[in-house]
Amino acid sequence: MLEKDLYRIAREKMVEKQIKARGIKDERVLKAMLKVPRHLFVDPSLIDQAYADHPLPIGSGQTISQPYIVALMTEALELRGNERVLEVGTGSGYQTAILAELALWVYTIEKYHQLLERAKKILIEKLGYKNISFKLGDGTLGWKEAAPFDAIIVTAGGPKVPQPLVDQLKEGGRIVIPVGNEDIQVLIKGIKKGGRLETTPLDGVKFVKLVGAYGFKE
Numbered sequence: 262m263l264e265k266d267l268y269r270i271a272r273e274k275m276v277e278k279q280i281k282a283r284g285i286k287d288e289r290v291l292k293a294m295l296k297v298p299r300h301l302f303v304d305p306s307l308i309d310q311a312y313a314d315h316p317l318p319i320g321s322g323q324t325i326s327q328p329y330i331v332a333l334m335t336e337a338l339e340l341r342g343n344e345r346v347l348e349v350g351t352g353s354g355y356q357t358a359i360l361a362e363l364a365l366w367v368y369t370i371e372k373y374h375q376l377l378e379r380a381k382k383i384l385i386e387k388l389g390y391k392n393i394s395f396k397l398g399d400g401t402l403g404w405k406e407a408a409p410f411d412a413i414i415v416t417a418g419g420p421k422v423p424q425p426l427v428d429q430l431k432e433g434g435r436i437v438i439p440v441g442n443e444d445i446q447v448l449i450k451g452i453k454k455g456g457r458l459e460t461t462p463l464d465g466v467k468f469v470k471l472v473g474a475y476g477f478k479e
């Protein structure tokens with residue numbers, strides 16, 4: 262069997278057993294997760310675990326999120342195809358690819374130069390995405406020039422929702438972010454109503470630290 266068919270089968274299994282089985286229903290999210298080649302985003306030495314039910318190290322002390330968590334967070338953003346989305350914490354770029362499949366434009370910010378460059382290479386050169394803008398820096402400050410956003414996703418855990426992100430979210434827009442301490446967080450979905458966030462908890466999670474002006478200190 263061809264290698265690409267083996268990965269396709271691994272993705273089908275991942276979507277059935279890890280994602281659908283846990284209640285993710287958004288057909289567009291399921292389709293994107295069937296399509297994006299997750300094995301390209303993991304370290305080559307861990308490629309045989311690319312579709313496994315857990316996070317994996319990606320260098321610089323960071324991790325690529327568990328597939329189910331990617332699906333849960335993405336579904337909560339309620340993307341229909343015409344949104345401008347801000348992502349804080351590009352990391353491997355896997356979540357970025359899923360967003361690029363589902364939204365009009367993705368603005369992604371990463372604080373580690375090495376991770377950003379690696380993600381850019383895979384997303385642009387290997388996979389040919391044309392609807393992603395990249396920025397190196399502190400994502401807790403948001404991306405003022407590109408705001409306001411229809412949806413914001415933060416893939417690192419902070420002590421609170423950074424106020425600049427609330428300011429840069431459109432009325433009616435959705436934000437998904439893990440909030441808690443450095444060891445454990447609650448994944449929160451917020452909808453902006455009357456200038457404020459109405460929040461609902463989604464799940465208990467463990468993300469790497471969101472480090473920045475409105476995050477944890479270095």
Ligand code: SAH
Nearest residue numbers: 325326350352353371372400416471472473
């Ligand atoms: N979605 C990514 C998750 C990577 S881990 C993936 O699945 O691959 C979280 C990432 O957030 C790390 O790469 C880390 O460097 C980055 N990060 C942490 N604090 C940040 C900040 N203030 N601004 C931008 N990126 C940040």
